[in-house]
Amino acid sequence: MGKILKSIWVKNNESNIPIRTHNLLKISEEAKLELTEEQILFLNRVTNFNLETRYPDYKLDFFKSCTKEFAEENIKKIKGLYECIKDKI
Numbered sequence: 001m002g003k004i005l006k007s008i009w010v011k012n013n014e015s016n017i018p019i020r021t022h023n024l025l026k027i028s029e030e031a032k033l034e035l036t037e038e039q040i041l042f043l044n045r046v047t048n049f050n051l052e053t054r055y056p057d058y059k060l061d062f063f064k065s066c067t068k069e070f071a072e073e074n075i076k077k078i079k080g081l082y083e084c085i086k087d088k089i
Contacts, residue, residue: 001046001078004085005031011089023047033088039081046078 006018009031019027024043
């Protein structure tokens, strides 16, 4: 998700050097993407997933919530948002 958002950021900011952050919402805002409130909330959630898996204190709690159903639901949402964003390139 981060790479496609950064590619749009580069395109919309006429720069060859992408923004240096892992915050997907910040990247999308600075890329001037028009997103729904639901998409904004989901990008925040995915950003939190990234942070939770990077830091050991949060990792165990995050892994406990990762049931098969949780993973399938979020993968489906991520793929859907990815396709939506890809269409804006």
